[in-house]
Amino acid sequence: MTGQHAPIHLRDVTLAYGDHRVLDGLSLSIAAGSVTALLGGNGAGKSTTLSVLLGFARAEGGEVAVCGIDPAADPDGVRRRIAYLPENVALYEHLTAVENADYLLALSGQPQDRAAITEALTAAGLQERAWDQRLGGFSKGMRQKVAIAVALLREVPVLLLDEPTSGLDPRATADFNALLAQVRTRGTAVLMVTHDLLSAADVADRIGFLDGGRLTDEVVANGPDRFDLRALHARFQVGDDRRAA
Amino acid sequence: MNLLRHELRLLARQRLTVFALALLTCLTVAALAAGMAEVARQRAAIAAIPAAQAEDIGAVAAWIDAKKDAGSAAYYSFHPTWDAPAPLAFAALGMRDVSPYILRIRALGLEAQIWDGDTFNPELALPGRFDFAFVLVFLAPLFVIALFHDLRSGEREAGRGRMLDALPGALALWRRRTGLRLALLFAALALPFTVAAVVEGVAWGTILAVLLVVMAYLLFWIAVAALIGRLRWSSVANAASLAATWLVLVLIVPTLANVAVNAALPVNQGAEIAMAQREAVNRAWDIPREETMRRFYARHPEWADSAPLGPAFHYKWYLAFHQNGDESVAGRVRTYRAGLEQRDAAGRALGWVLPSVGVQALLTRLARTDFAAQLAYQDRIRAFHRRLRTFYYAYLFRDRPFAKADFARAPRFGDVPNG
Numbered sequence: 001m002t003g004q005h006a007p008i009h010l011r012d013v014t015l016a017y018g019d020h021r022v023l024d025g026l027s028l029s030i031a032a033g034s035v036t037a038l039l040g041g042n043g044a045g046k047s048t049t050l051s052v053l054l055g056f057a058r059a060e061g062g063e064v065a066v067c068g069i070d071p072a073a074d075p076d077g078v079r080r081r082i083a084y085l086p087e088n089v090a091l092y093e094h095l096t097a098v099e100n101a102d103y104l105l106a107l108s109g110q111p112q113d114r115a116a117i118t119e120a121l122t123a124a125g126l127q128e129r130a131w132d133q134r135l136g137g138f139s140k141g142m143r144q145k146v147a148i149a150v151a152l153l154r155e156v157p158v159l160l161l162d163e164p165t166s167g168l169d170p171r172a173t174a175d176f177n178a179l180l181a182q183v184r185t186r187g188t189a190v191l192m193v194t195h196d197l198l199s200a201a202d203v204a205d206r207i208g209f210l211d212g213g214r215l216t217d218e219v220v221a222n223g224p225d226r227f228d229l230r231a232l233h234a235r236f237q238v239g240d241d242r243r244a245a
Numbered sequence: 246m247n248l249l250r251h252e253l254r255l256l257a258r259q260r261l262t263v264f265a266l267a268l269l270t271c272l273t274v275a276a277l278a279a280g281m282a283e284v285a286r287q288r289a290a291i292a293a294i295p296a297a298q299a300e301d302i303g304a305v306a307a308w309i310d311a312k313k314d315a316g317s318a319a320y321y322s323f324h325p326t327w328d329a330p331a332p333l334a335f336a337a338l339g340m341r342d343v344s345p346y347i348l349r350i351r352a353l354g355l356e357a358q359i360w361d362g363d364t365f366n367p368e369l370a371l372p373g374r375f376d377f378a379f380v381l382v383f384l385a386p387l388f389v390i391a392l393f394h395d396l397r398s399g400e401r402e403a404g405r406g407r408m409l410d411a412l413p414g415a416l417a418l419w420r421r422r423t424g425l426r427l428a429l430l431f432a433a434l435a436l437p438f439t440v441a442a443v444v445e446g447v448a449w450g451t452i453l454a455v456l457l458v459v460m461a462y463l464l465f466w467i468a469v470a471a472l473i474g475r476l477r478w479s480s481v482a483n484a485a486s487l488a489a490t491w492l493v494l495v496l497i498v499p500t501l502a503n504v505a506v507n508a509a510l511p512v513n514q515g516a517e518i519a520m521a522q523r524e525a526v527n528r529a530w531d532i533p534r535e536e537t538m539r540r541f542y543a544r545h546p547e548w549a550d551s552a553p554l555g556p557a558f559h560y561k562w563y564l565a566f567h568q569n570g571d572e573s574v575a576g577r578v579r580t581y582r583a584g585l586e587q588r589d590a591a592g593r594a595l596g597w598v599l600p601s602v603g604v605q606a607l608l609t610r611l612a613r614t615d616f617a618a619q620l621a622y623q624d625r626i627r628a629f630h631r632r633l634r635t636f637y638y639a640y641l642f643r644d645r646p647f648a649k650a651d652f653a654r655a656p657r658f659g660d661v662p663n664g
Contacts, residue, residue, distance in 0.1 A: 053412050076413050084411040090404030095260040103251045107412050111247060146407075160411075 005187035006031050006070070007081075007157045008053065014060035015048060015169070015213075022048045023059065024213035028191075030206075032157060035180060035190040037189055037200035040210035046193035049210070050160050053191070054084060067157055083151030087163040089143040093136040097126060097146050102137060104150045114155050120149035123182070125175050141172030152186070159183060161192035177203040201227040202211040209235055249561040252425050265391045269433040272380050277441040280376040281337035284445075287334075287346055291327045294347065315640030315647035316560020323349040326629055326658045328622040331613035332447040336438065336455065337378035337605070339614025350627060352637045354567035355630045356522040356574050358514035359623065361559030371563045377438055378608045379461060382494055382601050385434060386466045390487040391471035392426045395480035402480060423471075426464060434459050451611055458607050463542050465600045495601045502599070506591045518574050525573045529566035541565035544572065551642035562643040568634070582620070589616040625661050 003238075008030035015023040023045050029110050030036045040046050051057040052064055055075030064071055071078040077171045091100045103116045121131055124145040135143060143165065151159055164180075173196075180203050184190060193210075200207050207227065209217040217235050219226055256262050305321045328346040397419065400406045409415055435456050442452045473486050507613050529537055534554055542549040545568075554562055596603030611616035636656055640647050 010365065032288070040370050056407075056410065079411055079415070080413040082411065084408060088404045090408070092255060092258075092405075095255065096371060103255070104412070105247050106251050107409070107414070111415055 005135060007067050008036075008191055009065040010049070010052070013052060015052065015059050022213050023052065025062070026210075026214055027062075028208065028215060030189045030191055033184055033190065034205045035184050035203055036206045037204035038193045038208050038210050039165060039192065039197060039200055040193075041195070045213040046210055047212075050084070050162055050193060053158075053160060054079065054082065057105070058151040082155045082158045082160055082228075083147075083158050084160045085144065085147050085151070085162065085164060087166060088149045088172045089140065090148060091135050091240070092142055093135040094134055095239060096132045096134050096139070098131050098143075099146055100146055101150050101153070104147075105153055106212060108150075108153050108154055112162060116153060117149070120153045121146065123152060124149040124179055125149045134139050139172070140167050141169070141175065144168075144172075145179070148176075148183070152183065155186070157187070157189060159188050159190045161190065163192065163194055163195075164192055165195075165196045173199055197232055198229075201229055201232055203220055207232065247423060248421060252421055256429070258427065262392060265388055266429055266433050267433055269380075269385070269388045269543040271438065272384060272432050273377065275374055275382040275435045276377050279374070280338060281441060281445065283338060283342075283374070283376075284330045284335040287330055287341070290347060291329055294327060298323075303651050306652055309647060310649035313644065313646035314560070315637055315649060315651075316563065318651070319352040319560060319564060319637040319641070322652065322655075323351055324539055324629070324633055324655065324658065325349050326622075326626045328618070328625075331618075333442065333451055333455070335445055335612075336376060336440065337608035337612040337614055338374045338376045339378075339609035339612060340616060340619045341614050342374050344619050346622075349627065350633070352564065352630070352632055353567065354380070354522055354526055354570045354579060354632045355527070355627065357519045357569050358625060360519040369607065372612045374521060377441075378562050378612075380606050381434060381462060381608070385430070385459075385463065386491050386495060386601075388430060388433075389463060389466040389470060390484060390491065392430065393423075393467055393474070394484040394487050395509065396426075396470070396633075397474050398478065398480040400484055401477075423467065427467060431460060432441045432465055434463075451516050454611055455608065458604055458611075462493055462600060462604045496600065499595070499599055499602050502595050502602070503592070506588050506595075510587045512581055512588070512593065513577070515581060518577050518581060521572045521577060522570045525570035526567055529569065532566075534562050537566045537569060540569055548638060548642040552644060559641075564634070564637070564641060585616065586620070621663070622652060625658070627656050629656065629661045632661070 006029040008028065010026055010028045013023050013026045014021070020165045021145075024044075026049065027044065028036070028038075030169060038046050038049065048057060052059050053066055053071060055071035055078055066078045067081045069077045069081070069153075092103065095103060096112060098117050101111070101121065102114075105112050105117070118128075118131055122128070124150065126142060126145040130138070130142060135146070138146075165176060177199065177240070180190060180192075184205075192200070192204070205221050207219045208215045219227060219232060219235070261447045301323060305318075309321070326348045330340075330341065330346070332648055334341060348358070360565040395402070397406065409418060412418070438455065438459070439452060469490055470483075470487055472489070473483050475664070476483075478486070540552065548561075551561065592602065593606050606615065610617070634658055636654070639645065640651070
């Protein structure tokens with residue numbers, strides 16, 4: 001699925017906050033069953049892109065569609081098709097993992113029974129002993145697993161991730177990437193915005209470089225090595241230098 | 246329903262919320278119990294009146310029977326009046342703790358008796374007693390603040406705000422949470438109140454009216470919390486702003502408005518009328534008796550054919566100069582009453598813009614413990630006193646002997662119609 005029929009579709013999207021142009025002709029299309037990583041520094045427009053897709057911000061120009069729906073016109077319709085994981089997945093600390101998933105699924109209008117929830121928690125890699133523990137003592141990785149389990153159960157066609165690996169230790173990052181690969185096999189279109197080049201290279205099918213609110217470069221995974229990390233790093237560096245200039 | 250169960254579980258796990266709701270319930274129950282105890286005490290005092298009255302009359306009856314003197318009967322016998330609490334009085338004691346609900350009067354000058362207890366107690370008059378109205382007007386807003394100040398900001402600060410907003414039906418989530426908190430606060434106030442009202446025999450229409458007032462007042466404060474919440478400040482800033490709003494709307498503005506109304510509508514204290522009446526009565530001892538009687542008969546010609554005064558003391562002269570004393574301050578009484586009514590009207594008008602004042606006025610009106618109820622009691626006392634005077638004058642001015650059995654013919658306050 002490409003172009004206008006892709007689950008995530010942005011064409012020539014512009015948005016400014018006052019005099020500051022945050023998105024400047026951004027075009028991006030993400031097909032079902034693929035993972036796209038948007039890399040960029042602070043102020044590049046990564047989080048704004050997510051806000052536009054979620055209907056939190058309204059594009060001033062261009063075309064935005066999630067599964068063919070304009071988020072500005074029907075934000076609820078879009079949110080029914082999106083699972084969103086913020087940078088810091090903060091769930092309810094005084095509820096257990098199962099209760100959190102139960103609650104979030106009910107809020108999404110897709111309640112599930114305990115068996116389905118525990119199955120999804122297992123699939124997300126959360127150990128059984130943690131299912132009925134309150135989230136107060138959970139690490140970021142464990143909380144992410146609960147949120148991913150909810151996304152799996154919701155069976156949404158689009159998953160948006162905001163800096164998913166920041167603050168994760170290497171093992172938790174590896175776990176998360178494995179989980180994301182699993183999500184991709186279900187046909188979910190995944191957009192992750194990140195600073196983490198290595199993690200993006202590990203899991204993404206495509207990496208876009210965002211700078212000044214527009215895609216300045218795009219690299220597609222190719223062959224068994226997927227990406228040329230040196231070349232990626234060089235491109236990322238160019239972006240950094242441009243921003244510094 | 247399932248979602249409400251989830252929200253309820255979430256609330257039940259928040260210790261502060263549970264504590265706040267439990268505390269509000271306890272305060273409501275305590276206020277209702279205190280109000281019911283006070284009303285029961287007042288009812289018991291009123292119920293004890295007939296026995297005490299019989300005892301009082303019994304103490305003087307034999308002596309008066311021996312003298313057959315109506316003047317002594319009028320002078321030495323007290324006659325009780327009372328203002329029985331309405332069924333809802335327990336919820337809003339209003340003026341019942343700053344003005345007397347039992348007054349024993351004699352057939353002498355009324356103004357010195359009726360204003361005798363008219364002293365102003367600012368401590369009691371401002372916030373009132375600890376009753377249901379106090380809990381609702383002064384304390385309930387603080388619990389609204391406790392439960393609503395961080396409704397959205399708390400989620401933002403916990404990092405869940407964006408995630409929740411990204412879920413379908415996010416708007417319904419906030420409405421559901423608002424509705425649930427409102428329902429719990431309402432239940433903490435309304436359930437104990439309804440039980441107490443049923444026990445006290447309050448009519449269902451009145452109960453419903455009070456419950457509507459409770460709901461409207463809670464909604465007002467929730468709207469204030471929602472307005473401040475829209476500014477997207479931190480929870481601490483929200484709480485501080487709401488607490489300041491509470492202070493201004495519930496304490497400072499009503500107090501300043503009260504001061505302004507009192508300054509704009511100056512009235513003398515009732516005690517000053519009592520003093521003026523007493524001075525008029527005292528001066529009468531130095532005025533020639535014929536002049537006193539001439540003045541009295543000019544106003545009350547129905548007694549003018551009474552036998553002329555002899556050289557000895559006669560109670561009809563004594564009661565006549567008492568009545569002259571009352572009439573000498575009648576203008577001041579009218580002015581005082583008009584001033585108080587204007588102040589009351591100004592206070593009620595303030596209730597249209599200040600919900601705390603409006604709710605208090607509504608509750609005391611429903612409970613018949615407001616200023617209007619106090620005036621109605623005063624009117625009944627005046628009507629009763631007129632009957633009392635007419636009763637004793639019929640003996641004094643016609644020189645009829647007064648026997649023990651005549652006490653039974655004296656008018657009774659219970660026979661004076663309401664309103």
